[in-house]
Amino acid sequence: MPGMLEIMVQNMVNIPLIQPLVDVLLKIPVINYIVALILWRPIFAVLIIPGLGAIMLVLMIIVWWERKLTARVQWRVGPLEVSRPIGGIMQVMADGMRYFFQEVIVHRNAHAIYFIQLPILAFLPVLLPILLIPAGPVYAIRSDYAIPAIVALIALIPVVIIAMGWASNNRFAYIGAIREAFMYFAYEIPLIFAVLAMMVLYGSGDPFVIVEKQTVPGILLNPVAALTFIIATVMATSRLPFEIPEADQEIAFGPFVEYSGILFGLVMTLAYEKLYLMSLLLTILFLGGWNGIAIPILGDFMPPFWLFLKAFVFMLIISLLRSIYARYRLDQALRIGWSSILAISIISIAISYALVLTGWLP
């Protein structure tokens, strides 16, 4: 296929820093296809950054960071003994290895087919939104409806979790699945309203238009929507203080109670992956997307870099919540979700309309 290579080479990510190396590699017969494929913009967006590679990097650092932070607040040391010179950051890799070699137990009462396939299927709603999340020139699909589509795809994750709770056929998993369902409705509507407010403000669902219009970051234009979005993110990723569906101390990890081995490794990282996606969405809507200080040597890599960095810093800060707040009861969380947060999300839409109608934004 001589045509294929040309198509890929024409639409390659241009990074001046590694360009000489790429030029050399493109002259070698087989390797040029691999290099061109990886650096092909759609593939680069989905596989490297802000896609799969970035997710793996985030998972590795954020789990360690969260454990370490909580340990410091609780006067402990946290993970340290694995790779002591770099502060125990390889602990996550060690845990991953353990998950790989641990036996996956499918108990007798579980619906074995769904029980095994759902953690793997859960990657679909995690990876599909990446297709629609652009990072400047590095993107897979450009659409006017990208933002609503991303929200809709992220909203599929709880469905998979509820299905896992059902397939586990365990009382704790069942309670966890019910709690997940309750929470789902409590946060999803304010979340959608907050996103809607920003779409009203910018007058488009296209991330490129949204980022272009953010000469002032969206968090300053509509702080109420930002607050709603952040609280909804915390609820959606079941982090403390809304760690209600998982609640270790009450229902022993809720829907994931029966999972072990690599399947547990997959489902445990689900909340972090969801947090990453929602951080990317938050960065695009409220933090100016991939706008940032220009670094010429990075070339096309610069916008994804800024997008990733902003989202990542937001994740690092949100990890702190775990050690600040205690867990709400389910009824308290539902009351918050259906009353105050729903109210402020509606107010945020009103603010957006006010801003648009008074003509503050072009």
Added chain:
Amino acid sequence: MKKIKAEKLGLTESVKRHLEAIGVVVGEVIVPSTITIHYPRERRKLPDNFRGLILFDNKACISCFRCAHICPANAIVMEHRIAYFPSIDYAKCIFCHFCVDSCPTGALRPTKIHDFVYKDMDEMVVHSEEMVETPEIVREDSFTVEYVFDGDVQLVKKKEKEELVPEVKPPERPPKVAAALNPENCISCRLCVAACPTFAISAKEEKTKIILEINVDRCTACSICNKICPTSTLGLVDR
């Protein structure tokens, strides 16, 4: 039934409390008040009279059996070597160090070694010859850590290695010595000779009577001879 309601807070008050909580957490993240001792690399500073592994000096031992008598866990058994020397069963030992305290000559010495292991139960019976030398210790530590209880608990780290076998002065012997106070009472029964734990008393026969010789250097003024003598011949006098 009494219902307890949550405290009603105003907006400013609740925001203030939220900020306070966040401030505490951020402060702890930046400068944590962790008081963990990283054990193999750091050691806690221990007092000199720490009750750890027990060492033995076979030259100082006078085979008085006091350690074996006082041991509340029956961990010490006297075994015959040159004389009767103690062996300690660490499976039974409760580290009360009564034996060390009771030793009149300082033959048993305390150390700060508290991290030692044995492969099996038989090995835990440590004989006197195995207690003479300080065991080999793999030291990974380069810091000595101390807790300072001044208001909040604090850790004070010093870059120094602590000596695990402290210098212990042997206990002072009582300034007394056994002597035949009433030699005319002696009935030559030689119970004192047999009873003396340090073999300080010897008896020399001379015609119809015996002469008791007391080795002043060996006498520990334990007054066993005084108690066992049926005719109150022996007593303690100042050195």
